[in-house]
Amino acid sequence: MSLTRDVRYPVVMSVEQGLVTAQHYRYIAERTGGEDVFLEELRRDALAAEIPAISIGPIQASFIQILLRTAAAKEVVEIGTLAGYSAISMARALPDDGRVRTIDIEPKHARFAEEKIAASDVAGKVEVHVGPGVEVLNTFDEDSADAAFIDADKGGYPAYLEECVRIVRKGGLIMVDNAFAFGQLFYEDPTDPEVAAVRAFNDTLAADGRVQGIIVPFGDGMWVGSVG
Numbered sequence: 001m002s003l004t005r006d007v008r009y010p011v012v013m014s015v016e017q018g019l020v021t022a023q024h025y026r027y028i029a030e031r032t033g034g035e036d037v038f039l040e041e042l043r044r045d046a047l048a049a050e051i052p053a054i055s056i057g058p059i060q061a062s063f064i065q066i067l068l069r070t071a072a073a074k075e076v077v078e079i080g081t082l083a084g085y086s087a088i089s090m091a092r093a094l095p096d097d098g099r100v101r102t103i104d105i106e107p108k109h110a111r112f113a114e115e116k117i118a119a120s121d122v123a124g125k126v127e128v129h130v131g132p133g134v135e136v137l138n139t140f141d142e143d144s145a146d147a148a149f150i151d152a153d154k155g156g157y158p159a160y161l162e163e164c165v166r167i168v169r170k171g172g173l174i175m176v177d178n179a180f181a182f183g184q185l186f187y188e189d190p191t192d193p194e195v196a197a198v199r200a201f202n203d204t205l206a207a208d209g210r211v212q213g214i215i216v217p218f219g220d221g222m223w224v225g226s227v228g
Ligand SMILES: C[S@@+](CC[C@H](N)C(=O)[O-])C[C@H]1O[C@@H](n2cnc3c(N)ncnc32)[C@H](O)[C@@H]1O
Pocket: 054, 055, 056, 079, 080, 081, 082, 083, 084, 085, 086, 087, 103, 104, 105, 106, 109, 131, 132, 133, 134, 151, 152, 153, 156
């Protein structure tokens, strides 16, 4: 038996036996730091302000923080601010002189996030930029970030990836949310109009020689990649 087969066999078995189930997710959640009162309140206030409840959850936030700390990240770029949940979470994992530059096309989202950021423990560490993702990214310098988190309109993902490869330094991190297309990745007739864009993007990133990436299977699936 070849070495490759030896190594791959147990992995395939684990997947086929349904290693990652809803029960496993609950088990992980019970053993992962939850969200503090500030972020709980942010979620509630965002709902009350009719901002969609589509931010990342506490498990994903915790994982992203670990990745950022491990990468000793100081400068992070985010496309898709929404209510500021992920931006605040990421800023908390940065050193005192760290910065998150986060972009959103919706002025209402950007305003809400700015207010929350100003009231948070990371006020001064997050800049909110209002405008279309690509246009704003175009204004950021090459090699000016250690990490990027792409979490906006799926049709824009290929262009965001191009920009992030330019902006994130070599060896830096690129994280991309919703690789499982809102749970509809394998649907024959998906109802969400963005599923095709997610599928196409997943194939694009998998074939992109500049980024070594893997989809981490929690939340809605998140690409974690390193710029080569
Ligand atoms: C999934 S939400 C972001 C959630 C946020 N990252 C979090 O976890 O807290 C996606 C956001 O992308 C924004 N967006 C959509 N199209 C955009 C575009 N072309 N440029 C910039 N932002 C965009 C939306 O307004 C929305 O607030």
